[in-house]
Amino acid sequence: MKFGVSTFITDQGIAPTALGRAIEERGLDSLFIAEHTHIPAERRSPYPGGGELPEMYYRTLDPFVALSAAAAVTERILLGTGVALVVQRDPITTAKEVASLDLVSGGRVIFGIGVGWNKEEMENHGTDPRTRGRLVDERLRAMRELWTEDKAEFHGEFVDFDPVHSWPKPVQRPHPPIYVGGGERAFPRVAAFGDAWLANSLPPGELGTAIARMRSVAGRDVPVTVYAVSGKPEIIEEYTHLDVERLLLYLPTRPEAETLAHLDRLADAADRFR
Secondary structure, eight states: OEEEEEEOOBTTSOOHHHHHHHHHHTTOOEEEEOOOSOOOSSOOSOOTTSSSOOGGGGSBOOHHHHHHHHHHTOSSOEEEESOEEGGGSOHHHHHHHHHHHHHHTTSOEEEEEEOOSOHHHHHTTTOOGGGHHHHHHHHHHHHHHHHHOSSEEEEOSSOEEEEEOOOOOOSSSSOSOEEEEOSGGGHHHHHHHOSEEEEESOOHHHHHHHHHHHHHHHTSOOOEEEEEEOOOHHHHHHHTTSOOSEEEEEOOOOOHHHHHHHHHHHHHHHHTTO
């Protein structure tokens, strides 16, 4: 089993350069970071984790800027969005950001995507929450055209452009792997676009059945990466009995010294199972 890290990078925690180096030095294979452009001060959408929304949600750095900084000081680790909120992103700009990061990192990008839960946040971007699933699917199809065609064009319900030139193209061909986040409602999206299913903190007792359902919908053995997993060895042990490719161990957002100490504990736990 492979082990990476999932976290929120903010202006209050460890810098992305120091974090990227530390993850690589400890033999972990990847860094996945969360995205929120902002958080509306008045919300109707409840926080999925329950209780008050943690401050880190509205202090996140732009994921492509942060991952570019980490790419510049590392050579091996994979650099993932966990997840990029495509529902809030222009597809032409996002396609260029993904391809540019893939180029400067030497082909180490994983494009983790999701539809999001904060309706007020996406409404501020002009997105109707009621059609966000269709919007994400269409934007993904448009981005694949931009990554793979010299003259890309797309004509859909939400995305519409005549033939365009868009470079750079990604180093990874045909494009960086797309990891689709979400629960059961995302399984058709996994089938259509997913190089992997990014299961968000699903406990081991529920994950095995969910994997079987997801693969039944997809019609193939889609790999599974689990996001935001506890670093407790007894929890990791439970996941090792399932058909999971990678665990992303959750790293709290803290200053550098605290983060490095926590990373040491996560790396020690991962070493028991590698």
